[in-house]
Amino acid sequence: MICRILRHASPDASMNEAIEEAILLARHEGQPLDTVHIWQNGKAAILASNADVRTSVDEAACKSSEVAIVRRAASIGRTTYQDDGTLNLTYVIDQKRFFPDTDSLTEAYGRLSKPAVEVMSSLGVSVEVPEYAASLVVEGRTIADAWVRFYYDLMFLQLSINVQTDLNAQGRALKQGTGFTTLSREVNRTVEIEDVQRALIQSIAKHFGVAFQEENLSPLEKKLAGRLHQIKYSRDDWNFEGKAPLSLKDVLVEVYVAYPPTKSCRQIIENVGSATRDLKDRVETRIWMRGKGLDGHGSPPGMPMSIALTEAAKQAIVPAVVVNGELAFSRDVPSAEHVERKILQALER
Amino acid sequence: MKRTLAEAPLEESFECLVCDKVMLRSEQTSTCSYCGKSEVADYQCPDGHYVCEECRLSTAEQLVKTTCNHTKEADPLKIANLLMKHPAISMHGTEHHYLTSCAILASMRNLGLFDIDPIQIDKAAALARMPPLGSCALWGACGAAIGVGIAFSRALKANIMSGEERSIALNLVSESLREISKLGGPRCCKASVILSLQVARKFLAERYGAQFDEGNPICEFKNVEPCLRKSCPFYHE
Numbered sequence A: 001m002i003c004r005i006l007r008h009a010s011p012d013a014s015m016n017e018a019i020e021e022a023i024l025l026a027r028h029e030g031q032p033l034d035t036v037h038i039w040q041n042g043k044a045a046i047l048a049s050n051a052d053v054r055t056s057v058d059e060a061a062c063k064s065s066e067v068a069i070v071r072r073a074a075s076i077g078r079t080t081y082q083d084d085g086t087l088n089l090t091y092v093i094d095q096k097r098f099f100p101d102t103d104s105l106t107e108a109y110g111r112l113s114k115p116a117v118e119v120m121s122s123l124g125v126s127v128e129v130p131e132y133a134a135s136l137v138v139e140g141r142t143i144a145d146a147w148v149r150f151y152y153d154l155m156f157l158q159l160s161i162n163v164q165t166d167l168n169a170q171g172r173a174l175k176q177g178t179g180f181t182t183l184s185r186e187v188n189r190t191v192e193i194e195d196v197q198r199a200l201i202q203s204i205a206k207h208f209g210v211a212f213q214e215e216n217l218s219p220l221e222k223k224l225a226g227r228l229h230q231i232k233y234s235r236d237d238w239n240f241e242g243k244a245p246l247s248l249k250d251v252l253v254e255v256y257v258a259y260p261p262t263k264s265c266r267q268i269i270e271n272v273g274s275a276t277r278d279l280k281d282r283v284e285t286r287i288w289m290r291g292k293g294l295d296g297h298g299s300p301p302g303m304p305m306s307i308a309l310t311e312a313a314k315q316a317i318v319p320a321v322v323v324n325g326e327l328a329f330s331r332d333v334p335s336a337e338h339v340e341r342k343i344l345q346a347l348e349r
Numbered sequence B: 001m002k003r004t005l006a007e008a009p010l011e012e013s014f015e016c017l018v019c020d021k022v023m024l025r026s027e028q029t030s031t032c033s034y035c036g037k038s039e040v041a042d043y044q045c046p047d048g049h050y051v052c053e054e055c056r057l058s059t060a061e062q063l064v065k066t067t068c069n070h071t072k073e074a075d076p077l078k079i080a081n082l083l084m085k086h087p088a089i090s091m092h093g094t095e096h097h098y099l100t101s102c103a104i105l106a107s108m109r110n111l112g113l114f115d116i117d118p119i120q121i122d123k124a125a126a127l128a129r130m131p132p133l134g135s136c137a138l139w140g141a142c143g144a145a146i147g148v149g150i151a152f153s154r155a156l157k158a159n160i161m162s163g164e165e166r167s168i169a170l171n172l173v174s175e176s177l178r179e180i181s182k183l184g185g186p187r188c189c190k191a192s193v194i195l196s197l198q199v200a201r202k203f204l205a206e207r208y209g210a211q212f213d214e215g216n217p218i219c220e221f222k223n224v225e226p227c228l229r230k231s232c233p234f235y236h237e
Helices: A013-028 A057-062 A103-121 A167-173 A182-186 A191-210 A219-233 A264-277 A308-315 A338-349 B054-055 B062-069 B076-084 B095-110 B118-128 B143-156 B162-185 B189-208
Strands: A002-006 A032-038 A042-046 A068-071 A081-084 A086-094 A136-138 A141-151 A154-162 A211-214 A251-257 A283-289 A320-323 A326-330 B014-017 B024-027 B029-031 B038-040
Touching: A002 A141, A013 A042, A032 A191, A057 A068, A057 A182, A081 A086, A081 A167, A081 A182, A081 B162, A086 A103, A086 B076, A086 B095, A103 A136, A103 A191, A136 A338, A136 B143, A167 A326, A191 A211, A251 A308, A251 A338, A264 A283, A264 A338, A308 A320, A308 A326, A320 A338, A326 A338, B014 B029, B014 B062, B014 B095, B024 B162, B038 B162, B054 B062, B062 B076, B062 B095, B062 B118, B095 B118, B095 B143, B095 B189, B118 B143, B143 B189, B162 B189
Parallel strands: A002 A032, A002 A211, A042 A068, A251 A283
Antiparallel strands: A032 A086, A042 A081, A086 A154, A136 A141, A141 A154, A251 A320, A320 A326, B014 B024, B029 B038
């Protein structure tokens, strides 16, 4: 099995989060290889996707120490601190291709953690791997944080390994900044990041039978990363309030129809299609089918309905059209002109 | 990457809501499996199932009432199963409370045991809507079990001054709750409905000689988290 190995990182922590998400999206859009991304961040407090910034980080301390505060999109994982003593190992993989013999996510997580555990063991550090995608610990002290995210059939797992992380800085930056350790501390000498990196790559290749192909970010990934940085990761409403944009495009139109679609549902789909024909660069359309998910193929992980559409579904408002998170049409069949007018209003905002 | 529906024409085949077989485009007149209306079908199942446009757009309560008013089915489990397959009925939710009572009333009507009209179905649904979401945990009383009591109370015309009728309703709720409590958690509305209807069926069989299919029901909603899987008596791999 061939995997890409990527070592790219930006000095900007928010751009690094954008890159990580871009790798995931690009893989779904047809980039052929699974990726092992091995990289380092600058000083950053990385918030979990649902973390409250006020209870997670000391904003004043972060500001005075020039620690960036960025939020990650991973749904499983906690807030942590990184600096140039931290080594990040990110897998972006097609879970079925990587692990054809199991559907179990906990088993997949356990296997993906093994190379890191093995490398630490080889240094004399005995690591426990908890069952549910949690951090790696040494006698109760966290030595590596883990984040997991799913997107369609893809699994994103990042292990953030404290090799020589400055734990004092961590303690100042995070409100819950104790209970951590580093590899260097555990073995009582400075462990070099390059050595850990080299050992990890060898261990991954051995464990999963992969041959690595060293490649940089693709043009698609660069484009996606740029867009994600612009609309999400550089913005306070994401980093500080957790408000994610609904779409990579300027407007998201969600259409909720019956299964199978009735005549009126088909007419709505056609009218929305007409309304958005010349706006495809700026408008994304998603069609949800009642009880059957996106395009009638289930609800893919990482692709939720907007809150407005979820509410409409709960109230059995079908058909319904939601434009940028606001219910625009309910139970009637708007003309293409009406739909276009709503979209243009949303574009103007 | 596969094109989305927004980018490609609508597919010409869909899975039947009743039996999962592939439905194909049709221009024949068909009868709705839920409300009995006849109309020119757009999609039809090879086994003859069809869901009319109105039923596809129904709310949960409209669907339950319409179906229970129309159906000729005598087995409340089959009525409930048909309802639970419709997208209007979510995996878990308060619709299971009135679905249970209305299915029992429809069954009793079709068995010829009681004269149940749409007003009775309406009233039962109104009462069975009352237990809130999570009443199983919040009240210690599952709404599906209460639905059994409501159905028999309506049919037997029980009131606070009644003797046997009131006791029957109370006993059936009690028995349903006992069966549901044995299952453990987390809650599963599907299993609660099946267990409650089994209690109802048993009573109808013992008291009125009603006959139903033998054998343990098999859940058709398995593996939707948090499924009890092998802990559930209706789970089948």
